[in-house]
Amino acid sequence: MDATVAPAITGGNMLAEDVVLRTTGLTKRYGKRLAVNGLNLDVRRGDVFGLLGPNGSGKSTTLRMVLGLVWPTAGSLSLFGGDHGESDQRRAALRRVGAVVEQPAFYPYLSGRQNLRGVAIFAGLDSSSETHKRVDEALGYVGLSDRADDAYRKYSLGMKQRLGIAAALLTQPELVVLDEPTNGLDPAGMVEVRALIKQLAQRGITVLLASHLLHEVQQVCTRVAIMKEGNLLAQGEVSDLLAAQIGLQLGFDDPAKLQQALAALQSAAGSTPWLRGASLTAPEPGAWIPPGGQLLFVDAPLDQAAGVNALLADAGLYAAELRRREGSLEQYFLALTGDGASASPPPPTSVPSPSTPQQGGAA
Amino acid sequence: MNATAPQASAPASVTALSAGTWVIEVMRLTRWELYLAWRRVMTKVLIILLVISYAIVVGFISFAIVQITNQPVQSGQSFQCPPDATGCVTPSPQEIQQMQQDQAKQRAASLAQFSDPVTFPTSLGFAATFARIVGLLLICILAGALIGSEYGYSTQRLAFSRDTSRLQMLVAQTFALAVISMILVAGMLVLATLVGLTVGPALGVSVSAPSFGGWMEIVKFFFAFSFSLFAYTLVALVAATLGKSTVAGVGLALGWIVLELIVGGVLTGIGLILENVGQNRDLGHTLQHIPDWFLGNNVGALLGHAGQYPIALAPDPGPDLTFARSLIVSLIYCAIFFGGSYLLLSRRDVTE
Ligand SMILES: Nc1ncnc2c1ncn2[C@@H]1O[C@H](COP(=O)(O)OP(=O)(O)O)[C@@H](O)[C@H]1O
Numbered sequence: 216m217d218a219t220v221a222p223a224i225t226g227g228n229m230l231a232e233d234v235v236l237r238t239t240g241l242t243k244r245y246g247k248r249l250a251v252n253g254l255n256l257d258v259r260r261g262d263v264f265g266l267l268g269p270n271g272s273g274k275s276t277t278l279r280m281v282l283g284l285v286w287p288t289a290g291s292l293s294l295f296g297g298d299h300g301e302s303d304q305r306r307a308a309l310r311r312v313g314a315v316v317e318q319p320a321f322y323p324y325l326s327g328r329q330n331l332r333g334v335a336i337f338a339g340l341d342s343s344s345e346t347h348k349r350v351d352e353a354l355g356y357v358g359l360s361d362r363a364d365d366a367y368r369k370y371s372l373g374m375k376q377r378l379g380i381a382a383a384l385l386t387q388p389e390l391v392v393l394d395e396p397t398n399g400l401d402p403a404g405m406v407e408v409r410a411l412i413k414q415l416a417q418r419g420i421t422v423l424l425a426s427h428l429l430h431e432v433q434q435v436c437t438r439v440a441i442m443k444e445g446n447l448l449a450q451g452e453v454s455d456l457l458a459a460q461i462g463l464q465l466g467f468d469d470p471a472k473l474q475q476a477l478a479a480l481q482s483a484a485g486s487t488p489w490l491r492g493a494s495l496t497a498p499e500p501g502a503w504i505p506p507g508g509q510l511l512f513v514d515a516p517l518d519q520a521a522g523v524n525a526l527l528a529d530a531g532l533y534a535a536e537l538r539r540r541e542g543s544l545e546q547y548f549l550a551l552t553g554d555g556a557s558a559s560p561p562p563p564t565s566v567p568s569p570s571t572p573q574q575g576g577a578a
Numbered sequence: 579m580n581a582t583a584p585q586a587s588a589p590a591s592v593t594a595l596s597a598g599t600w601v602i603e604v605m606r607l608t609r610w611e612l613y614l615a616w617r618r619v620m621t622k623v624l625i626i627l628l629v630i631s632y633a634i635v636v637g638f639i640s641f642a643i644v645q646i647t648n649q650p651v652q653s654g655q656s657f658q659c660p661p662d663a664t665g666c667v668t669p670s671p672q673e674i675q676q677m678q679q680d681q682a683k684q685r686a687a688s689l690a691q692f693s694d695p696v697t698f699p700t701s702l703g704f705a706a707t708f709a710r711i712v713g714l715l716l717i718c719i720l721a722g723a724l725i726g727s728e729y730g731y732s733t734q735r736l737a738f739s740r741d742t743s744r745l746q747m748l749v750a751q752t753f754a755l756a757v758i759s760m761i762l763v764a765g766m767l768v769l770a771t772l773v774g775l776t777v778g779p780a781l782g783v784s785v786s787a788p789s790f791g792g793w794m795e796i797v798k799f800f801f802a803f804s805f806s807l808f809a810y811t812l813v814a815l816v817a818a819t820l821g822k823s824t825v826a827g828v829g830l831a832l833g834w835i836v837l838e839l840i841v842g843g844v845l846t847g848i849g850l851i852l853e854n855v856g857q858n859r860d861l862g863h864t865l866q867h868i869p870d871w872f873l874g875n876n877v878g879a880l881l882g883h884a885g886q887y888p889i890a891l892a893p894d895p896g897p898d899l900t901f902a903r904s905l906i907v908s909l910i911y912c913a914i915f916f917g918g919s920y921l922l923l924s925r926r927d928v929t930e
């Protein structure tokens with residue numbers, strides 16, 4: 216499990232070809248501003264890898280370094296086993312990558328079709344009829360066949376995004392890099408794009424996706440790295456992160472009782488095998504907020520609700536509310552970044568980056 | 579893993595790219611850049627401007643020719659004194675004949691001055707003089723827009739996030755600018771040939787076909803003329819790359835042209851004054867020769883060397899700017915512009 220952040224030096228126990236992208240201490244400074252700080256990422260073949268973080272956390276900068284658009288200040292990056300610092304190896308690796316970087320950019324005075332033919336030239340394809348066929352297929356795949364001959368400047372934002380995706384898929388890449396792919400789309404467009412990402416994954420294409428939308432990442436990604444202010448806060452399987460969020464949640468009418476319950480459960484944890492721990496947590500948005508504003512999170516299997524009740528009753532404590540909590544990245548993220556009113560410590564499966572100051576933890 | 583997953587492949591280094599592929603890719607990119615230039619509305623507007631302004635100049639010249647040819651030769655009568663004039667000596671018939679001959683010579687000289695620009699093959703030389711002012715401004719605008727708009731449209735990342743290298747892109751852009759310069763010059767020369775074969779003869783000037791040597795001069799002239807424009811498109815290239823915008827590319831290139839003209843004129847003027855009226859003759863001489871290091875003077879000298887004999891399409895560049903020296907100086911300028919663009923582009927982060 217911890218192999219997920221095995222540094223490149225030890226190589227972990229993965230085969231080299233299973234790692235599509237590995238960054239080691241990847242750092243980017245723009246002048247004095249540290250945009251990305253010592254990032255260690257591993258994207259494996261078949262992952263739908265989510266780079267998650269608020270605006271300005273360094274996601275786009277990271278993707279641009281992967282794509283050879285921005286030169287790292289320090290650290291190294293290996294794509295398909297090639298050294299990104301070597302021009303030939305970088306170019307050979309980029310042949311296997313398709314990308315949409317932030318807002319799609321094309322020549323406004325050319326049609327969608329002509330733009331894709333240009334992309335084909337940039338990707339080293341000839342201008343044979345086979346390439347033209349590929350262009351038309353890509354246009355069809357994103358549903359732009361009807362508008363293929365309209366000038367790009369006349370496209371709606373959604374059509375521009377789709378043309379970007381068509382460009383990314385043009386060369387039948389093994390890795391698709393998408394930066395905020397649903398930005399500016401209406402809800403239906405978002406659903407479409409997410410379905411498309413899942414289709415890519417089913418075809419065995421590795422996807423590296425940056426997004427600030429927690430639920431989007433939760434819906435489509437298999438693995439996630441959480442970034443904030445250039446730092447990697449955690450990296451792991453989405454299912455593991457969610458599993459750590461599952462537990463029981465109790466509310467008390469009296470903050471003093473809450474503290475007593477916390478102490479009682481923490482002391483019981485040592486002698487009760489199924490009870491893994493207890494901590495204070497913030498209610499999720501929209502939920503009932505008890506006096507004092509905090510809830511008690513009990514890390515225990517969901518079917519032990521009665522057991523928790525019994526333990527509390529032994530101490531003469533009675534909860535005003537007891538609820539099952541399903542996992543959500545949002546909870547996890549708030550806990551990790553300390554943005555919640557009070558945060559539970561990061562679950563054990565989280566793998567904080569050694570180089571980052573831990574911002575989460577109990578307040 | 580997924581059954582349809584692509585085969586795990588060997589490290590990227592195995593698929594290193596061959597030199598042949600590199601060149602073929604650059605050729606494709608060059609064609610693409612030319613296509614981009616052609617598809618821009620601006621290109622068509624600039625071509626129309628060039629043709630119209632040339633037509634206007636040719637029109638003025640034709641008008642002047644017509645004026646000169648229609649001037650009546652003074653009759654013998656007009657040389658006679660008015661009846662009541664005192665101190666007036668009526669010229670003898672021989673004197674009148676002499677005056678009429680002088681007048682005809684003068685008229686022929688001024689006619690030649692105006693008819694050369696519209697008579698083949700000297701019309702080619704005039705077309706160059708014209709295009710080195712108007713065409714130069716327009717081609718620099720086009721070059722600045724072509725390179726600079728890549729930043730405005732953020733389209734650079736399309737190429738650089740693929741396997742197109744920055745050097746390849748720059749070489750392709752440079753080739754494209756060279757081709758555009760040659761197309762413009764070829765177009766100008768064709769226009770000038772048409773004018774020279776129609777307008778001149780229509781106004782009564784006789785046209786003779788150039789000798790073989792004349793044709794060779796025209797070919798050399800074509801290349802020197804193209805180069806004189808191309809060198810300035812590289813100013814637009816480095817300026818647009820430096821300023822990451824069309825405005826920078828166009829503005830700095832036009833600024834360069836104007837600055838050369840002004841500074842060159844001022845230095846030559848002050849130098850002449852110092853040399854002739856002041857005591858400081860050496861300084862005057864030096865000042866006058868500073869513009870010999872300017873790009874415009876050197877490409878102009880190359881044009882002069884290419885267009886000397888037998889037609890004399892361009893003015894004599896004088897003894898100081900030899901062919902070899904002008905060529906070397908011009909090439910150094912081009913190398914600096916290209917190298918500077920490469921240094922800027924290769925180190926830069928593409929954050930547009
Ligand atoms: N070209 C640039 N020059 C200076 N600072 C930049 C540049 N691009 C991004 N940054 C800064 O780097 C940080 C990370 O930005 P970015 O990678 O775009 O974040 P995200 O994509 O996660 O929103 C931000 O603080 C941003 O202001």
Ligand SMILES: [Mg+2]
Nearest residue numbers: 274275317394
């Ligand atoms: Mg971003």
